Amino acid sequence: MDKTRQPAEYARFQDDLKRLAAVRAVEQVQSGMVLGLGTGSTAAFAVAEIGALLASGKLKKIVGIPTSKRTFKQAQLLGIPLSTLDDHPRIDLAIDGADEVDPNLNLVKGRGGALLREKMVEAASKKFIVVVDETKLVDGLGGSGLAxxxxxxxxxxxxxxxxxxxxxxxxxxxxxxxxxxxxxxxxxxxxxxxxxxxxxxxxxxxxxxxxxxxxxxxxxHGLFLDMASSVIIAGTDGVSVKTK
CATH class of the missing domain: 3.30.70.260 (ACT domain)
Structure with a gap:
């Protein structure tokens, strides 16, 4: 990724990549699904896309299980019907971001502070799609030097x-x-x-x-091991998908 851009321009460029990955993930959402709604900047794009599809009538009868109070508020404002794991202990699909992704699709998550609820929701999901931009790829977890x-x-x-x-x-x-x-x-x-x-x-x-x-x-802890079904990566060369 070109980091020679000015900071504001680079941030917008990263957001564009995150949005691309999120939209690709939401393509796998079908009417009638129970969805795990992730937390963080990339997941927020996915939640926004789900809300837009519901509003347009392209998706129907979706139930969202938010992974944080922040996501709950966003989804509520978008008119996404919400519930809890108590009422829906089996989730069809969860979509969330990640802070690091290694070659085996193991993750570090939780820099946004929602790691416990994220892990509970995503562990209950039949399928867990991770959406990231290419800066989140590492050779080994902890390799970014970040938290x-x-x-x-x-x-x-x-x-x-x-x-x-x-x-x-x-x-x-x-x-x-x-x-x-x-x-x-x-x-x-x-x-x-x-x-x-x-x-x-x-x-x-x-x-x-x-x-x-x-x-x-x-x-x-923020080590999400052997949980991701696939990772959608948006980079300067386009969007790619890694699966196990």
Whole structure:
């Protein structure tokens, strides 16, 4: 991707790519489906497209299961009928973005703070389509050097931050409490997020996920492993699809 563009122009260009990927994903939505509605900038384009198709009458009898309060508000404004996993525990299709995608279609998600609800909804889906622009592709998860989030209970959060950092000390991980202004960021589930910054890609993502989940007080983590059915990637050369 051409990063020589001016920042504002580059951001618009990235948004165009995200929109392309989202529209391609929504082509797989059919009337009567129960849909998992993802969170984040790319997923928002998919939700907007679903809303437009419903308004035009091209889609009918859709039920959306939002993965965050933010997505709930967007979908509600667009007139998308909404429900919950309690009433629809089997979802036909989920569409969401990702922060990183490795060659095996494993993901890092949750930099937008909705990782727990995203994982619950997408694990309940028969099919999970990931939509990204090409900047999200990595050789190994953690390879971007950006945050890999872990949702933790508020009680003794610092204790768990230190344990997470100790867990990956050989990989030089830095663990930081996510802030919103000068206060801890609070998730939709009233938890905190500890962001892990890896200097090199995670050596064994399956083992890492299991070790993180084993810590008392950890609610969930942003490693979405063996969950994606396909990944739609928008790049400067067009839109491509990767499947397992």
């Amino acid at each position: 890999m989030p872990v949702e933790v209970v508020q009680f003794c959060w610092k204790y768990n931050l230190l344990r997470l950092q100790e867990l990956f000390k050989d990989e030089g991980v830095e663990a930081k409490l996510r802030l919103e202004g000068d206060k801890p960021y609070v998730t939709d589930n009233s938890n905190y997020i500890v962001d892990l910054y890896f200097k090199t890609p995670i050596k064994d993502v399956l083992a890492a996920g299991q070790e993180i989940s084993a810590l008392e007080g950890v609610v969930d």
